[in-house]
Amino acid sequence: MPHPTVAPFGSWSSPITAELVASATINLVDxxxxxxxxxxxxxxxxxxxxxxxxxxxxxxxxxxxxxxxxxxxxxxxxxxxxxxxxxxxxxxxxxxxxxxxxxxxxxxxxxxxxxxxxxxxxxxxxxxxxxxxxxxxxxxxxxxxxxxxxxxxxxxxxxxxxxxxxxxxxxxxxxNDFYASPRLSPDGRRLAWLAWDHPQMPWVGTELWVADFDGASVRNATRIAGGPGESVFQPEWSPDGVLYFVSDRSGWWNLHRCEADGLAVNVCPTAAEFGRPQWVLGISTYAFLSAKQAVCSYIEGGIGKLALLDLDSGRLTVFELPFTDFSSVRAQGGKVAFKAGGPTLANAIVVLDPLTGQATVIRKSDALADDPAIHRHFSVPQPIEFPTPRGRTAFGLFYPPTNADHVAPDGELPPLLVKCHGGPTSSASSTLDLRTQYWTSRGVAVVDVDYGGSTGYGRAFRERLHRMWGVVDVEDCAAAARHLVDRGWVDPGRIVITGNSAGGFTALACLTAGDPAVRGMFQAGSSHYGVSDLEALARDTHKFESRYLDWLVAPYTEAGDPLAQATHRKVYGDRSPVRNAGRLAAPVAFFQGAQDKIVPPSQTELMVTALREKGITAQYLLFAGEQHGFRQAMNIQWALEAEFYFYSTLVFRRRNSSGPA
Structure with a gap:
């Protein structure tokens, strides 16, 4: 086998091309x-x-x-x-x-x-x-x-x-303003559902209701659980007609059972998350095998697990599987099916025999993961925990540059791409993502940051972002980069930051931060359909998120209180990247869907105009036919190639940079 070729980080040739990423990958949903x-x-x-x-x-x-x-x-x-x-x-x-x-x-x-x-x-x-x-x-x-x-x-x-x-x-x-999870009891006589009202989001506060149902109407509706300080998730009826649900009343999303006296019992008290933020409908983390057993997925220490749960004793028996990320768990007739992935395993539809533990993959989102010519270049993420400015710690997944055909010159440190996940109430996924491997196989390190506010670490961790969006997430992303610099893993002078949607806001907020040490950490950045103007978002976004900023930033309107209204509007302005464009000294690339109703193109165009008026490089790609997130292969390829070229030209080609230490 030939020796690896010596080449600078960020310049390695890779068989994981943007065209391959876009054409070979499908997204598996429900x-x-x-x-x-x-x-x-x-x-x-x-x-x-x-x-x-x-x-x-x-x-x-x-x-x-x-x-x-x-x-x-x-x-x-x-x-x-x-x-x-x-x-x-x-x-x-x-x-x-x-x-x-x-x-x-x-x-x-x-x-x-x-x-x-x-x-x-x-x-x-x-x-x-x-x-x-x-x-x-x-x-x-x-x-x-x-x-x-x-x-x-x-x-x-x-x-x-x-x-x-x-x-x-x-x-x-x-x-109510919103509903989810209508579930009919096995005998068809009762209907359960979730409801919540503005300004709540479903991971902040929901209510679980149950009513009698005769096929034409519901009667005697009763609230079973939930409220402004409790998030209830996925109500389900067991085969014998007992209502179960996930609640974070203990500080963690745990599975509960509704007893005959109306009280709820925590079936399996665990410092783990059996629930997920309900950004989409129909999420399922558990399913019944019988009245006595369920199969459930949960996140513990940032890693997903699948287990058999004894509903009487609360005992969990973990299935030994190669996956670290589980979702869409279903069970019927003794068969379990779910979606799963792992660090070197693409998302797949899996069928499990719960008696033997035998798992069979029936569909993969990407068959390239099995190709030895591709697999040999995969970077395996390393979980990291790092200190943050508020005396706490946050988490992330660090992907070192990996390419079987290349090594870097002695003494050179790799550039770093900091990824800000969306939501912001979401989390870094440990499932193989060829888009990440596109970067690492070219000699770019990647860190996917679980900043304060991310899910998977309990309610208290999520609540770090309460009224602190644009502050805590910004501090934590910069702290992640600083941690990797201090450990000698990355080049301090070649650090860029990127994010999608809410992650795009965090990336832009880092680049326009009031603290020079934060914005000076990054030499360039990009925003994929990201928020740049918080006031515009509060006025223009769709119903589901129209009051989300009340929790993340401050109530946008305070009826009858002009002083509070003025104070809160100032907070919106102070944290909006478009209002702070004067602080920018780094080039930025923007990628936007023309039909986006969640973050309209006007958000991006405000920022692009502000940058160009200041004389700062601003790349803007507007994709016709795309909404919030790109779904067309040609556009996925184009965006990935354009972002890499942007950073490569402006940042990655620097060598032995001295940057901030």
Whole structure:
């Protein structure tokens, strides 16, 4: 085997090309079980991001269920999720272009269950998601988001639809700003659901309700758990009709059982997270094998695990699997299915026999991970914990530069790419991401930062970001870079920062920070559909997040209190990167979807204009047909190549830089 070629960090040639990343990877979404069949939704960049429902049968074959003219994706909450439910071989799905709900019999054609917009109504005025089928009554029961009133905020309700005829649905539950997880008891006599109101977000405060249900209406609705200081997640009925749910009332999202006397019992008290932030609908971290056993996924110390849970004793038995990230856990007929990935394992649909522990992968998001010519270049992340300026610690995943065909010259340290995850209530994922490997295989170190406010470390860690967005996240990202510099792992003069959505805000806030030591840490940055003006976001964003900034920054409006209003508006201005563009001394690249309704292009264009007026290099790429996040292969490739070229030209080609120490 030839010796590795000596070449500077950041200049290594790699078989992990942007074209390969964009063309070879699909996004696996929801996993579903129906009888012996496993279903999932996959988003295909090669088909302009179309979402396709796929069915896998016991004979090992997989077939597309939805036709080429359809995309099974919903816009409820804009982020969607739970666009499909399958019962008895019949699929019900939201079609992305018109957002109508369709019924699809096996071997048939899609039949609309919900009406087309009438004259004067916008397309996709009625949106549906998170449904389940009441097979005895032939009903689809789920969440509806109504945009039919022009100029007014959308109305969210829980509705029942006749599964055999067209109609907008009968409203069962209304009055709250948001709903999720309507779940029918096994006997069909009770309905449970989650609800919350502005300014709460579902990972801050939700309520669990239960009511009697007769097929036409709900009665005797009772709040079971939750409130402004408690996040309740994923209510489910056990096979014997007992209601379970995940709550963070203990400080951690733990599984609870509702007893006959109405009290809730923590089934498995653990300093671990059995819940997730509900950015999308239909998230599932546990499922019942029987009335006595469940299979559940949880995060402990930032690492995901899958375990068998004895519901009486609370004993967890961890399955020995090669994965470190689990989601969309389902169980039926003694079979378990879920989505999982690991540091060198791409996301995959996995079927597990809980009796033997035997796991079978039936679909991979990326087959390239199995190619030895590619696999040999993978960087394995190292979990890090580092000190932060507030006397606490934060976490991250550090990816050292790795390429089997190259080594750097003696004494050279690699450049560093600091990644700020979105949300900001999200977390760094340990699952293989070829986009990260694109950087590391070229000789660039990467750190994916779990700053204060990230999930996976308990409620107190999430609450570090309360009224502190643009402060704590900024400090922690800079502290992560400083930690790696102090350990002698990266070049202090070649550090760049990037982020998507809320992570784009954090990246821009780092580059415009009031503390010179923070902004001086980074020599360039990029924002992918990131926030630059907090006031504009508070005024213009969609319903789901329209009051999120009340928690992250401050209430944007204080009725009847001009002094508080002025004080809070000043906080918004002080933390908005566009208002602090005068502090910028580093070039910035911007990547934006033209149809983004969550962070509109106007946000990015304000920042680009401010930079160019100051004479600072600002690269701006606007992608037609893209929304919040890029789904088309060509655009994914273009953005990745353009970002690397931007940094390579302006930062990475520097050698032996002295930078801040």
């Amino acid at each position: 996993v579903l079980l129906d009888g012996s069949d496993v279903y999932w939704v996959e988003a295909r960049p090669q088909e302009a991001g179309r979402h396709v429902l796929v069915r896998h049968t016991v004979d090992g074959t997989s077939r597309n269920v939805t036709p080429a003219s359809c995309s099974a994706r919903t816009r409820v909450h804009e982020y969607g999720g739970a666009a499909v439910v399958v019962a008895g071989g019949t699929s019900y799905f939201s079609d992305f272009p018109d957002q109508r709900l369709y019924r699809l019999e096996r071997g048939g054609v899609p039949v609309p269950l919900t009406p087309a917009p009438t004259s004067g109504q916008p397309l996709a005025a009625l949106r549906y998601a998170d449904g389940q089928v009441d097979t005895n009554r032939h009903l689809w029961i789920g969440v509806r988001e109504d945009h039919r009133a022009p100029g007014e905020e959308a109305t969210n309700t829980i509705v029942a639809l006749d599964a055999a005829s067209e109609g907008a649905g009968t409203v069962l539950v209304e009055g």
